[in-house]
Amino acid sequence: MTIRETLIERATNIRPKAYAPYSKFWVGSALITTDGEIFEGVNYENASYGLTICAERNAIGTMVTAGGKQIAGLAVATENGVTPCGACRQVMIEFAGDDYPVYIVNTTTGEVKDATVRQLLPEFFDSSQLPE
């Protein structure tokens, strides 16, 4: 199985664990680091709606907690194959050494759109733009 296939499968399989009682929009994500470690995440919502955490940022938080520094690929799985939200794109860029593939999975059709994190957020802000 390729890394692409593994990430797609892991994001799809973790998706039912999402805690999304308000939106009922369950999202699963899986990423691999440049060290070859895989981390998963799901979205989790709150009665105070604005506190919701997306699946992608949850997976990244788990990676950071385990000491991971750089992402080499990430998959996100939803019932309709939507692309990551703007907040997640910015957080996804923070851990891109250069660029990395993003696999956008539609779990209903099985279709996967291939993108890269820089394609998703071309005009990004990062640490190189901060004053010294």
Ligand code: THU
């Ligand atoms: N959501 C994600 O987990 N990732 C995205 O990229 C888009 C949105 C979640 C947040 C919320 O729990 C639900 O989807 C509906 O917005």
